[in-house]
Amino acid sequence: MRNILNFIIRYSKWFVFTLYVVVSCMLLVDNNVYQQSVYLTSANRVTGGVFGVWSQITGYFHLKSINESLQVTNADLQNQVLNLKSRLAELQSLRDDSTVNQSDRERFGYVSAAVINNNTRHPKNFFTINRGRLDGVRPGMGVVDQNGVVGIVNVTGDHLSRVISLLNETQVFSVKLKGTGFAGTLTWRGNDPAVGYVEEIPRHARYAIGDTIVTSGFSTSFPEGIPVGVVLNRVHGRDDSFFTFKVRLTSDFKALSSVRVIKDIYKNEIDSLATFDDIEKLVTGKKKDADKKKDADTKTEVKNNQ
Secondary structure, eight states: OHHHHHHHHHTHHHHHHHHHHHHHHHHHHHHOHHHHHHHHHHHHHHHHHHHHHHHHHHHHHTHHHHHHHHHHHHHHHHHHHHHHHHHHHHHHHTTTOTTOOTTOOOOEEEEEEEEEEEOOSSSEEEEEESOOGGGTOOTTOEEEOSSSEEEEEEEEOSSOEEEEEEEETTOOEEEEETTSOOEEEEEOOSSOTTEEEEEEEETTOOOOTTOEEEEOSOSSSSOTTOEEEEEEEEEOOSOTTEEEEEEEESSOGGGOOEEEEEEETTHHHHHHHHTHHHHHHHHHHHHHHHHHHHHHHHHHHHHHHO
């Protein structure tokens, strides 16, 4: 306390001088219109600059929540677009049929997710998202970002899922030339994460450099029409009976951050129909084995009785 008093006494002249200057400025501004105008203009400029900087600082810390909100809104809009396209195609194909059911459920839905782990350097690449079984994510569901297809869900936990990246040499995607019915398969051959290859396009298909490659809709993972890439040029393929295109992928796999998982309400039903023949063969085979065993047991019993 004594030190503070000594400090004040030692520099009392400066404190008095500062007080006089402040009081003089206040009197000058209060009693003169011009000085008052200059003061207000300068003060507004300074406070405006300070508030602007503060707004930028606080805005930066709110970017995460803003981004999440935008992702939810974007997913909602894309969901509506997909279902409108699906409904439009249905109505066009059944426009002469008066028995169209207007109460059909929307087929597709989205689950927004963030990428928490990703790699692009291996022949078989995967990435992890922060949504899992409890969020409705299941193996086989397609995953897209704002630009196009990025992968298919492979394994799900309660809160996390592993996704097979499009940059995986073992994964094949059903695609087609946009605006045509010419379908093929897209694969990744390693090395360049920006380039893929589309094979099995019929040789009579008409195409041009720059044509868009989209999903074919022939699987339950992706609806029809989601962008995959753009044709760069035609290259020599494994089968000369078909065209092979080198394609620039639409998504930047080195910068994956926010993605959406596509839910198809008909997935289980379609998949069960696709595997019906296999199940039937399995059941038939087991039945034949059982009949053979029964016949063998009967013959053994007859021999024993003899």
